[in-house]
Amino acid sequence: MEPVTGKPALLLTQLLIIGLLIVIVRFAYVITLAGESCTLGDFCFFSSEVRSASVGEAAPERYASKDWINSVRFYSSVFQDLIAGGFLSRAAKSLCLETPTGRDVLALREIGVTDATGISKRALPSLVKAGDARQIPFANGTFDFVFAGDGALERSPRPAEFVTEIARTLKPEGFAVFHVKANDTYSFNSFVDLFNFCCNVVKIKDVIGFDSSMSCVRELVVKKERYVIGSDSNSNSNGKCSVPEYKKTLVRNAEALIEEEPLKPWITLKRNVKNIRYLSSMVNISFKDRYVYVDVGARSYGSSIGSWFRKQYPKQNKTFHVYAIEADKTFHQEYGLKKGVTLLPYAAWVRNESLAFEINHGPREKVQGKGRGMGRIQPLESSSDFHGGEVERIAGFDFAEWLKNSFSKNDFVVMKMDVEGTEFDLIPRLFETGAICLVDEIFLECHYNRWQRCCPGQRSPKYQKTYDQCLQLFTSLRQSGVLVHQWF
Structure with a gap:
């Protein structure tokens, strides 16, 4: 049998052809999809993005997609502009927060900021370490530059903790950059309030994003000038406060007050709810730290918490904690079964003291349970003024x-107040102490000698105030910059 001498040459030829095909395919991909030039030095086997990324265990297809390439280019352009503006240097130790893809980290490295890393819930080899932005796994004063893109700050369930950690790990005179959707005055000021303890806003710029999720981006740059934990600028030394001008502008956009006394206020309420211009329907509330609904005079859970607030109030997908303030012990037990609700089994008043609480029973009211009449409160020495009800x-x-000790202006506080005439005591007290500045929106039922549902042609004998006096109260609140809505 003759030896086969042609097979090695044929095999070598086939290998060369396969290698050439690989080069051609890679060249075609880079030119047609990636839009890059191909240099002889690297044979276009890998684009510069993939080589710099040290992909490791990550899925190669992620780095080959048009979205990935476009996003890296977008961030590269952003960071180059920041270098030109003096907010970033190539020698800066840099951190990117909440970056599951690591594309912003890669963009930093691509433009020469080599000491850059990211953190996210899941690690991405060589680009992103596992970590939480609210507990950044680095020491105090580690970084010269911190970046939070893709709306990471506004998505955070606790923005104040997010910001505190950035300030902690940022060096003095260091810069932090955020990409957000703070496109209204209220949300912008809420953003600024988060940084009052540490930083000043030094640049604001609107840029076009790279995808539909954030097509219009507001870029905000802050500089660490101080670090004073626990500072609070809610009020001055006298405890008073002034409502900022941007809140006064929102009040002017609210629904008109009902100037003519309604003959059937219980019907007017249903109609008026449809006309209310809720604050959270006018502005972005994402930069608040906590979201709170305070129901003063809550009565039963279904009176307003379950029937109105949780069903109708626009919450922008935020989770609100509810505080139910109700003195009538008849309603206390049911709150023990409600999640996300804290019961305060007391009466809201102007000071800490024992009070006389009158349980009224109208002409057609039942005696037990939910038929108990809503009660008025008075100091014990004045309880002789009550007539005909249980005390x-x-x-x-x-x-x-309590408001001042429980909340700050970084919280979003919505209040409903139905306190049987005590509003004429509580509202002035809120202004006197400066607590009014902590409340973003109020739904207020003002009690006056209105027409009774049970007894046509008769006015309520329980209250001495007139509708005009209530209207004056609402008007003065709005003139002071408080977004208040009429509640009946």
Whole structure:
């Protein structure tokens, strides 16, 4: 048998052809999809993005997609502009937050910022370490530059913790850059308030994003000038405050007050709810730290919390914690079964003291349970003014001081107040203490000698105020910059 001498040459030829095909395919991909030139030095086997990324265990197809390439280019352009503006240097130790893809980290490295890393819930080899932006796994004063893109700050469930960690790990005079959707005055000022303890906003710029999720991006640059944890600028030394001008502008956009006294207020309420211009329907509330609904005079859970607030109030996908303030013990037990609700079993008042609480029973009201009439409160020494109702002794607390001790202006606080005439005591107290500045929106039922549902042609004998006096209260609140809505 003759030896086969042609097979090695044929095999070598086939290998060369396969190698050539690989080069051609890669060249065609880079030119047609990636839009890059191909240099002889690297034979176009890998684009510069993939080589710099040290892909490791990551899926190669992620780095070959048009979205990936476009996003890296977008961030490269952003960072180059920041270098030109003096906010970033190639020698800066840099951190990118909440970056599951690591594309911003890669963009930093591509433009020469070699000491750059990212953190996200899941690690991405060589680009992103596992970590939480609210507990950044680095020491104090580690970074010269911090970046939070893709709306990471506004998506955070606790933005204040997010910001505090950035300030902690940022060096003095360091810069932090955020890409957000703070496109209204309210949300912008909420953003600024988050940084009052540490930083000043030094640049604002609107840029076009790279995809539909953030087609219009507001770029905000802050500089670390101080670091004072616990500072609070809610009020001045006298405890008073002034409502900022941007909130006064929102008040002017609210629905008109009902100037003519309604003959059937219980019907007017249903109609008026449809006309209300909720604050959260006018502005972005994403930069608030906590979201709170305070129901003062809550009665049963279904009175307004379950039937109105949780069903109708526009919450922008935020989770609100509810505080139900209700002195009538008849309603206390049901709140123990409600998640996300804290019951305060006291009466909201102007100071801490025992009060007389009157349980009224109207002409057609039942005696037990939900038929109990809504009660008025008075100091014990004035309880002789009550006529014809049961009187119980209850604890009252300084509502304004509770607000100041419980919340800050970084929180979003919505309040409904239905306190049987005590609003004429509580509202002035809120202004006196400066607590009014902590409340973003109020739904207020003002009690006056209105027409009774049970008894046509008769006015309520329980209250001495007139509708005109209530209208004056609403008008003065709005003139002071408080977004208040009429509640009946």
